Amino acid sequence: MLLFKRHRQPGVKGWELKKELGNNFMDLIKVLNSQLERLDLQVKTIFEERELPKKPSEQQLDKARFIITAKSPSSIAETKTSGWRVDDVAALTVTVACIISRQGKMPRREIEEILKDKFPEWKVKSNLDKFMKIGYLRQDENNLLYLDWRSHIEIDQERLLKLILSEGLTAAFAPT
């Protein structure tokens, strides 16, 4: 159930797990997690709320999505074979980082301005549209960009920001 896709999204909702496994499905998820750890995998719970609940209620768990993801970040070699171009990944990184730093939303026009610094306009527009299509971003009627389900599932947002902030320092102290 955790591995199959529903429509375009992978994973399964809490209420579906409860229906199949019973009320104690969270205990089973914990057991599964310990088993998956050996394979460097984990069951990730994505809540509908932006802030993670400290002690999720039954209702919050019902609405949450459960997905199996890689526990450790993938290696660069693996990513090279996954069909992503380096400049596409860079554009996604910039977009996601800027949106997180602006409390989760940012006008599309401003993102485009930043990306146009390094990429041609047509590439910027097609990239943003692509990121929206595959679920990394979503846009509202006021042309504000938000992170969508795939960003919440796949990206360790706190780590991403820390790595960006520390990147300059790493470069400064790197041996010449």
Add this chain to the structure above:
Amino acid sequence: MEVEKALEIVRRFLPDWEIPEDLILDAETLNQISRIIDLQSEWLRNRASSMYVDPLMIELKVRALDSRSLSEIFIESWHPPLEMEQLTPERLKESIEYWKQLPPIEERLKGLPAPPSAELELTSMDALLRSGLLSEKTFDEVLQMFWQELKDRSKVGKETYWSFILADTYKETILRAYITSFLVSYGYATLETDPLKEDVFLIPFEEERRPVEKKRSFSMPISIDYETWKKMREGRQIE
């Protein structure tokens, strides 16, 4: 914004207000101040969280980094999900059963009703005359007659569209609706709507008015099906 100071000002002037408009303005001020407190609290929560970073700092950093460094950062914080794209044995079983029970397409087509022999088309004036819906009287005469009837009926009070077109038979009602549409299009009358009661009124003009320019005119589709006619008819009988 210094909320306390703003509230102090509101409090100081409150005893001087006499008219309700001033008090309403005060209420509006309090509402805006509470909105500011809400936004300030959200801003503080965000700043206090581990995710807070100065947006400008992030923007400067990402502008300074090259594509390769940015990609490496992404990959170091990326946890791709596992997905399986294959059929389950249950789904396969269902599919086989479906295939077995599905009749050949030729048989399925046989069950469908035959298409109507004549295609739908717009009714022309000739067709109405041929079918007897319109008499041999000239159309203009009929129009004048309807206009006069509408003017007479409107003397008592505003005439609703439905009360004007409603007749004893469905066929006659359709005919009246058809002619009424010309009354409006040719500038003998106009339609007025009451958005609250959803009523449509027919207002006759005393003199014929030339149709307004296209850009200022509008269309108002009114559906007249048999069921609606029946309901309207029953409603009139009750009255």
